Amino acid sequence: MKTITYREAVREAIREALKRDERVFLMGEDVGRYGGCFAVSKGLLDEFGPERIRDTPLSESAFVGAGIGAALGGMRPIVEIMTVNFSLLALDQIVNNAATLLHMSGGQFNVPLVIRMATGGGKQLAAQHSHSLEGWYAHIPGLKILTPATIEDARGMLWPALQDPDPVLIFENQTLYNMEGELSSETNVIEIDHACVRRQGTDVSIISYGAGLWKSLKAAEMLASAGISAEVIDLRTLRPLDDETCLGSIAKTHRALIVDDGWRSGGIAAEISARIMERAFYDLDVPVQRACGADVPMPYAKHLEQAALPQPEGIAEATKKMLSKNG
């Protein structure tokens, strides 16, 4: 066991991948000489050189598309889009090429591409730099969407993503980079296709992911001291969703609250709620609730930004309401 940051965990994962597979390379804006916008790739240029740690011009559509082409050409690119906010410029490549080529070619051309991007609000970066669109991306068939919330997942999800024959998007919440945690020294194999129960509970299932996991765990603490036992689920992967873990938990708790930093309307929380409706309606004691980001472009002012994002207090409050209602 050693203590490292989420940032270092991602860096170690990239470094390991570069060592294990010579087809792997990292490409994106300022990943090399600058050391990465969030210092994730700091030092990798010296270690692996400019061919494999490739600084790109500001051309999101071209270098994401180039990642698709390089994947088709036998490489295993890790394309870094600095933040999800800029990925909109590459969306055509992601949706119309990466996600569709396998199907459109009748199974001939798969795209073993990994795209990493920072996501999320909470840093006072205002409306154009605070999007949480990972749930939105989960609408696209052909993509897989990973949202590592823990040090272990930050360290462990990249390799299986690279082993995947299809495009995988990894969303790293920018508020987590400085988070410290324990990591067992030996690399243990990580599955990317199921959710994890991060805290056991019996009264309510709090379903979350990414930064929301930590807010949910904080809320669970508060609830515990109020005598409420909350189970906290970390989805880990937003596409495909692991319904079984959620439904299994709800079968036990009969209540579910979904936590998502993304805008409430039409977000991934709605999809989860709809699935519970369809598959666990008769298990529910009370309607499923959502604690999501407010439907507003993110304001710069801290107090407004915090109010726009779900917070532990609000999550706990919403949960208490669910338990006060019958049950």
Next chain:
Amino acid sequence: MKTITYREAVREAIREALKRDERVFLMGEDVGRYGGCFAVSKGLLDEFGPERIRDTPLSESAFVGAGIGAALGGMRPIVEIMTVNFSLLALDQIVNNAATLLHMSGGQFNVPLVIRMATGGGKQLAAQHSHSLEGWYAHIPGLKILTPATIEDARGMLWPALQDPDPVLIFENQTLYNMEGELSSETNVIEIDHACVRRQGTDVSIISYGAGLWKSLKAAEMLASAGISAEVIDLRTLRPLDDETCLGSIAKTHRALIVDDGWRSGGIAAEISARIMERAFYDLDVPVQRACGADVPMPYAKHLEQAALPQPEGIAEATKKMLSKNG
């Protein structure tokens, strides 16, 4: 009363807007000399000239952004993106500028822009040309999303959209352009902020929009002959959603099925289901169901494409299942 096509209705609406307000102009690829990809704007160039019927180069991001700037500069642009499939290239402008400028500027700069685009599958245009992303766009705060399904709405929704101080996206389902229908000669004022019950019923509420409305009405016919009375709702506007009309209907029918051509996972149908869960849980006799597009890039082959989209038969089947289950 006169009989016209949906295409002609849109054209009349554009023509009327151009006549009523000199600030209005139409801009997009092939809207002029070609006559419009779907012949919607045919003849308008001769009538209004190249200044107001403006052919653009293939530069979606630039001409959509130019529409935003022109709106800021006092014009009332109608920007036509040939189809929703190409709008991904302009998404940064739509999400990071059109939808955010008012908020980001603290209320100083609103963007009175209308963007029209054709949407939907069913024409054997395959994976890159068959997207139904209107529900996906409805996730973005700051935008209003209109989906005219009827001749009357095709004719009537443009003007209120142009009167709106904020960006409005109008999605015209390409399978509807040839649809014929009656239209009262005098222009009657149309509200764009509420849904409409297109068929009264008592047993189940079928919630739909766009092309889905007509499939739902067909299904309702089938159900009627099976002794089931289905109420069919046309959402008309996907953002903001008119919850009251849906909830009012469900209070009566206690059952809801949502029909959406878009991909099922993370689509607008999920949002509607989640809202019903939150606000009408105790009114429901059976869980809300969804009849949506399959989670697959659209295949070219007709039989596969039809199988990938919700069909009247499937909608009727799903409804019957809901009624056989208790109730």
Next chain:
Amino acid sequence: MSTSPAGQQEGSVGRDRGLHVLRQMLRIRRFEEKCVELYSATKIRGFLHLYIGEEAVAVGAIGCLEADDAVVATYREHGQALVRGVSPGAIMAEMYGKLEGCARGRGGSMHFFDAKTRLYGGNAIVGGGLPVAVGLALADKMQGRKRVTCCVFGDGAVAEGEFHESMNLAALWKLPVLFLCENNLYAMGTAIRFEHAVTELVKKADAYNVAAAAVDGMDVLAVEAATRKALDYVRSGAGPFFLECRTYRFRAHSMFDAELYRAKTEVEEWKARDPITSFSARLRAEGSLSDADLELIENEVAAEVTDAMNFAEAGTWEPIEDLTRFVYSEGKPV
């Protein structure tokens, strides 16, 4: 053909080479004429973009590629696919939407794919193929392979941001890409003067220090010669090359086009420069083509088209249960 001495290109064409080139152009022309029939017969659906009039470009350029080079094309790719060597039957079956199609009927006319000949589509987003081509070339360069990726696109695509970003990236990294621009003077109904502030597209390359040339796209030998030069340059490792082929679309943009935007006379003027007619004339003039030769070729080409159609007719429909196959690769957890 790619073995014929370069010297011949200037003077006489030579009979073998001449007949081969003529046959290739006719293969496209007749195949597409059949496609039109089959579209009216509703055997082919969706969008159908014809290459008729532009055959000299595909035959001259794609014909110069090596077997292991790659091609990234557009929705107007019938010609490239045929010249590249994709089975005509598989192409026709694709347009029928049959399982035996070169994309299992999932792609249709706009999306031909063929792993064997390294045809990476058939991309129907204008400009969408350029970044992908850059990436294929990047993979080759990083893996030390001498292959070239030929990226085909139209004059309209040059206005897209992808063109700018892709040219810069390919130049910056000296990637082996042949940017093959089919300038047919129109983007759908928009004439080039309404698309571009600078209509001499070859000049665009200067903004990226990309070597470039413009060539008469109605002259198959000129296209071939220019492509050879371009390919030598690219294979030498000097970086990408931008080749503008000036050509013309004889038919409508697609099957839904009233052609309101151009004068019949303009079309007629260009038809007078039909690449097939002019090349046949040249062959006849030098005595490399006789009526009998032409008849033989036409018959063989007609047979190929008929076989392709029969193959498509005999094809099967993919079972509906397979709808969601290939959303993700098989044998892997989704």
Next chain:
Amino acid sequence: MSTSPAGQQEGSVGRDRGLHVLRQMLRIRRFEEKCVELYSATKIRGFLHLYIGEEAVAVGAIGCLEADDAVVATYREHGQALVRGVSPGAIMAEMYGKLEGCARGRGGSMHFFDAKTRLYGGNAIVGGGLPVAVGLALADKMQGRKRVTCCVFGDGAVAEGEFHESMNLAALWKLPVLFLCENNLYAMGTAIRFEHAVTELVKKADAYNVAAAAVDGMDVLAVEAATRKALDYVRSGAGPFFLECRTYRFRAHSMFDAELYRAKTEVEEWKARDPITSFSARLRAEGSLSDADLELIENEVAAEVTDAMNFAEAGTWEPIEDLTRFVYSEGKPV
């Protein structure tokens, strides 16, 4: 200032004009030095991009604009906003996140907006402002107004597809846009040779037939003269103009930048060309600036900065209930 005889530009600067220009540059410099303090004091948060070293560009170029012209800037827009005449207090309050800020505290350092002076942001998506500027100019042209839209962007933005599309559109439609490129040789940590195959950005304009010039961005008078010429051209209706100002960023890209990508010596060399120092020297040399003058200006500028800070400190927090205001315009059904 815009009234001073053009003749003076070559020879002596002249005292009034000289002191005005110097003051403008100092207003930016001192204001931003205070911003750094306030950032460390956590009064200002989020991203903070300093303009220090580049003052000659904003002062020289923005200073030439007429009152009813428009400005579209980037996240590095403190200088443009101050020169444009946005209230320093409102700017500082914006960075504090206060209701009295020029965007009610919703925008922060990257998003200054001011309807009065027609400042349309503060756009934090690189290249994102260019299409908007084209549209503002289109609106002016369609409404027969002689106004100019000045679009400010960096060398990095030139690599984005938006640059290509916007330049072409503006040229095609002869729109009154001044494309003002602040080439500070770096896009974050990426040196221009890694960004562009052609590093002489002024050459990019040829691809669109856009009139262009490059100027020493460290020489405020040269920038001013070049901008005047450019504006005359644009106002004449001849179309857009691309002005490349070669400058340098003395500070880190933002507050999170270890500056691993450039040598201290390079920074020092450029600092030796500090636009404020060199311009002061020139004024002293011609006798237009005395120690007393400088002290007076510094004092006045310091007072302005202090007032701005006090205004921001005294500002109020927007009530949380107002969070969802301005998602849609008010008094309208949402």
